[in-house]
Amino acid sequence: MSDTTARPDLLSWTCPAPVRDRPRVVMGHGGGGAMSAELIEQIVLPGLGGPVQAALTDSAVVELGGARLAFSTDSFVVRPLFFPGGSIGDLAVNGTVNDLAMSGARAAYLSCGLILEEGIELDTVSRVAEALGAAARAAGVRVVTGDTKVVEAGHGDGVYINTSGIGLIPAGVDLRPERVTPGDVVMVSGAIGVHGVAIMSERENLRFEVEIESDCAALGGLVDAMLSVTSDLHVLRDPTRGGLAASLNEIAAASGCGVVVQERAVPVPQPVAGACAMLGLDPMYVANEGKLVAFVPREHADAVLAAMKAHPLGSEAAVIGETVTDHPGMVVARTGLGGTRVVDMPMGEQLPRIC
Amino acid sequence: MSDTTARPDLLSWTCPAPVRDRPRVVMGHGGGGAMSAELIEQIVLPGLGGPVQAALTDSAVVELGGARLAFSTDSFVVRPLFFPGGSIGDLAVNGTVNDLAMSGARAAYLSCGLILEEGIELDTVSRVAEALGAAARAAGVRVVTGDTKVVEAGHGDGVYINTSGIGLIPAGVDLRPERVTPGDVVMVSGAIGVHGVAIMSERENLRFEVEIESDCAALGGLVDAMLSVTSDLHVLRDPTRGGLAASLNEIAAASGCGVVVQERAVPVPQPVAGACAMLGLDPMYVANEGKLVAFVPREHADAVLAAMKAHPLGSEAAVIGETVTDHPGMVVARTGLGGTRVVDMPMGEQLPRIC
Known part of the structure; x- marks a missing residue:
């Protein structure tokens, strides 16, 4: 293709650009490519250190109470909030549901953390929540716990959403x-x-x-x-x-x-x-x-x-x-x-x- | 006292200020008081609607694979990132560990979602990660899954963190x-x-x-x-x-x-x-x-x-x-x-x- x-x-992608040469975060660190991996591997994981799990993958497989669970988190900062075919609310549900599905787990429960920017219209918050709810129903997952923070105008971009999710992984x-x-x-x-x-x-x-x-x-x-x-x-x-x-x-x-x-x-x-x-x-x-x-x-x-x-x-x-x-x-x-x-x-x- | x-x-707190009279989000909607409750009850929950769980409490009690689990989420937007006695990293671990503990659950696993602002020093990210790791070790909880997003300068405030957590609730x-x-x-x-x-x-x-x-x-x-x-x-x-x-x-x-x-x-x-x-x-x-x-x-x-x-x-x-x-x-x-x-x-x- x-x-x-x-x-x-496109050639600039392939230039080596190790984290050590970049003392500050740049947009590329959020791109999901080699720079993201470097940030995680050279900055975040060594910081976390010690017995904290070595690999911060998109979806972890953990044992709890005898059950084998997938546990995943994603923050959503998409711009614009609404776009052809979806919205940040759809992404927030489907992104985490899909991370769990990639471990073979059917998502059971989601959390929802909202970071709202001062000044955003409540009507927009309402539309985002409606999109979240509709996507959750379509995916057969329940939003069971949440959190809402507000930051001053100029320190956010309307709505950021984090969802985390858990689901059971079938035997085998x-x-x-x-x-x-x-x-x-x-x-x-x-x-x-x-x-x-x-x-x-x-x-x-x-x-x-x-x-x-x-x-x-x-x-x-x-x-x-x-x-x-x-x-x-x-x-x-x-x-x-x-x-x-x-x-x-x-x-x-x-x-x-x-x-x-x-x-x-x-x-x-x-x-x-x-x-x-x-x-x-x-x-x-x-x-x-x-x-x-x-x-x-x-x-x-x-x-x-x-x-x-x-x-x-x-x-x-x-x-x-x-x-x-x-x-x-x-x-x-x-x-x-x-x-x-x-x-x-x-x-x-x-x-x-x-x- | x-x-x-x-x-x-302090009197302004006690004035009725229903959400319907405030078409936009204000800082008070993030304060954890009556305005936060109104935002959740009048905007977020009706938006989510339908079979989505009615109460978005700080910590949900759910059944999965025969185990009774507490599941909780919190986003952290504290300013400044470091303060006497702690940092956003300590808060991010302890806040979610404590939400689980209030359900009687000992936190087992945490997720960590970072929203980094373009331009923040990598050294700061590193110090936050170190604080997170130290707090997790002190609390006996493992950070097992993560996500990192980057937003343009002027759309964040250095570091925002979401943590979600799961833990077993003892019988009885x-x-x-x-x-x-x-x-x-x-x-x-x-x-x-x-x-x-x-x-x-x-x-x-x-x-x-x-x-x-x-x-x-x-x-x-x-x-x-x-x-x-x-x-x-x-x-x-x-x-x-x-x-x-x-x-x-x-x-x-x-x-x-x-x-x-x-x-x-x-x-x-x-x-x-x-x-x-x-x-x-x-x-x-x-x-x-x-x-x-x-x-x-x-x-x-x-x-x-x-x-x-x-x-x-x-x-x-x-x-x-x-x-x-x-x-x-x-x-x-x-x-x-x-x-x-x-x-x-x-x-x-x-x-x-x-x-």
């Missing part, structure tokens, strides 16, 4: 990148790049022939459908900030496998491809909020793909590649022209405050 | 205000008003003869000690925003009991009393971050008080009053002069961004 060598505007389900082995089949649940382009077009007031709406959706039901085929999926990931490229790179790095993607097999809607070309974006790096990527043992791949296609949120599911023993930890795309290119981990942010 | 009629600067423990009955003994675990005054003096660069340090602490161990006497405590509350007055009013309203406080029995350190007099504050309304108020059946009161006093965080514990059948839902203080006054629910904020 893209060729980095033909996109000089063990989804993590370390389980990925060469020969796994890589599939996505549908078209990529839609959310980021929807946000960008709203923010920049761009109009395309076809309005592009965010794909924001709760993936718990789709994951249930996939797990009903086999509990032996290897890893699931929802490619949000940093897009599909970041998710594939994280999994490649953690598993030690190489990943080969057939670029032409990656579903990108024509309007998204057109918008990306115009904006100088690569769909592989654009955030999604209602899609997942799955690494599946080859013997289950056909059945899992069929289960995805039978679900409304997976009707455009597609196999996009496989894992290999070559180039361990690296993601390579086979281009339509028969060549190959490395799909790097993004460095900073392509579109800030996308979620 | 105070007399509202002699404090004209059922702490909620509805269990309070007339004749319950009301006790506090120590001196009140300290945290708010510590923040205020740092923020306003006030110097007193004795430096006043925040009481910020994790109360899980103290609650364990109390529950080891009897699981039949009726309700616990940590009086943060809105202070002891807000906690007592919430419990009075939810239980339908009257609460009588012996004003002279409420422990207020002399430096705090002096600072409050100077600043025009009432210690009953000032936030605490390492204290609890307990409503205990009379037959267990002596033993519970002794257990508190034997714990380092309860050495100054004191009985401050009782519940009565008179003036249901109302809190009344017996003053040192033999009179009585109503201790109202605070309306808005006395000290904004205290936690």
